Amino acid sequence: MSAPAGTLTDLIRTIETSPIVDRSAAAQALSVVRDGVLTGEGPTAAGRVHFSRSLDSGDYGWCNRILTSAALDQQPVSRAEAEMLFEINDAATERLDDGRFDDLFAKAIVHHAAAASGLPVPARTVALSPQTAIETWAPTTAIGVNIEVLEWIAAQMRGKRRNNRKLLTLVAGLIGAATTLPLAQSLPGLLDFSM
Template structure:
């Protein structure tokens, strides 16, 4: 729970440009910068958390940060971390094995090296939860959308559900 609370502080700092995660630097409201992305990475990969899968609450906190950050100046680091963390959660919540966070969430580790490549064993309810979090957002993470569709297994969803994943009409 401490990680979720700390991620909420990062979210609040992104919203206001103030607070403990923005202290000592110029930070504009609604801007996510490399320091914010580093905060998220450090929190999610702390040694005490390394062998635990990313939790639903942590994933929700990351969706909130993604939603409030209207602008980005982090060279894509948060988007990479965000996609990997959500896939880590979805994979583990489906009962599939995941590597330690320090490996899975590392910028140097390609997600394709550990994420499921087939839909076998992926929990459809988890996929629907991820899709519901992505639906209707003003800022979408194209990498996460592609991973949900291909790596995690859009093939497990009936075709009538696919428009909801991508917020398009059939």
């Protein structure tokens, strides 16, 4: 069910102008984007032709605007935001955004994973920028990466029709590096590497 137009506008205004923003507002705004991707209708599709189950540059723009608002810049991507991004990724069977959402999606998930593991992450505007290569800040070893977070990501990706190649590569590398850890030995079976 799509939210009324005022709801998204109000959420975006809160996210962009409030000095203290709960990241749940960003997750809620991302759910409105998800609904628009699913139905092709609603506030995120207003004023343009939008087909259901497609993700276009407008949808990417909404996601980017929500995730990189100034009020959230110094906060790591939350689990709720990451879950919504997985749902948007799953909802979009057709991509018309030149890969921009896939790049944002991979960076946001890794930003969440690193921060949830207690590792330092750059500000969102740096980490999620299309000009910043994920390899410049993402963890490259499993040292310090929370196994529960890797398990959660693997579970989100398992059996999906469309997986993000960049995210798969990073998670597979972390899992490979973590194979000496007891819980990590079960992780490779969680990932379905078919694209």
